[in-house]
Amino acid sequence: xxLLLDTHIFLWYIxxxxxxxxxxxxxxxxPANEVYLSVVSIWEAIVKYQLGKLxxxxxxxxxxxxxxxxxxxxxLPLDEGSVTNLAKLPALHKDPFxxxxxxxxxxxxxxxxxxxxxxxxxxxxxxxLP
Numbered sequence: 103x104x105l106l107l108d109t110h111i112f113l114w115y116i117x118x119x120x121x122x123x124x125x126x127x128x129x130x131x132x133p134a135n136e137v138y139l140s141v142v143s144i145w146e147a148i149v150k151y152q153l154g155k156l157x158x159x160x161x162x163x164x165x166x167x168x169x170x171x172x173x174x175x176x177x178l179p180l181d182e183g184s185v186t187n188l189a190k191l192p193a194l195h196k197d198p199f200x201x202x203x204x205x206x207x208x209x210x211x212x213x214x215x216x217x218x219x220x221x222x223x224x225x226x227x228x229x230x231l232p
Contacts, residue, residue, distance in 0.1 A: 103135045105231075106178065106207050108216035109143040109199070116169045123232040126215045130175075138178040139170050140206055146199040184209040191227070195220040204228055 107115070107130070114122040115130055130137050144166045150156035158165050170177060180202065187205035195201060200221050207214045213229040214221065222230055 103129060103132075104210065104212045105129055105135055105137045106203060106210075106212040106214050107137065107139050107143070107175070108203060108214060108218060108221065109146050110218070111215045112139050112143060112166075112170075112175070113147075116173060121217075123215075123217060125232045129215070129231070130173075136176065137174075138176045138212065139166075140178040140203055141180055142199055142202045142206070178206060178210070178212075180206070181209070191224075194223045 147162040147166050151162045184206040187208050204224050207228045215231045
């Protein structure tokens, strides 16, 4: 399985948060799966950190990449093909970070791990867990 972690799923995973759905944990840990964190999630974390909406033990520009590497999660860059998918994505949700993650999932045939109800409205367009 090729799995793209929504920002909150990644943060819950690295902190051992009990809100992480039980079905997601073994999928992230399974070495047979390809697990990704998008650079879009780093962008989102930095913005929310600067606005005071996200508390982290250190600045996200250092903390998120360190944790991603520590947990052997691959980085997913933002590419032109993903961005152009935005023109075809229905406007079911207005969050630009989530919409770009959806575009990346479509472009790269990834399953998104997210509990965000707004993201889940796109289940007809992309595979979403849990």
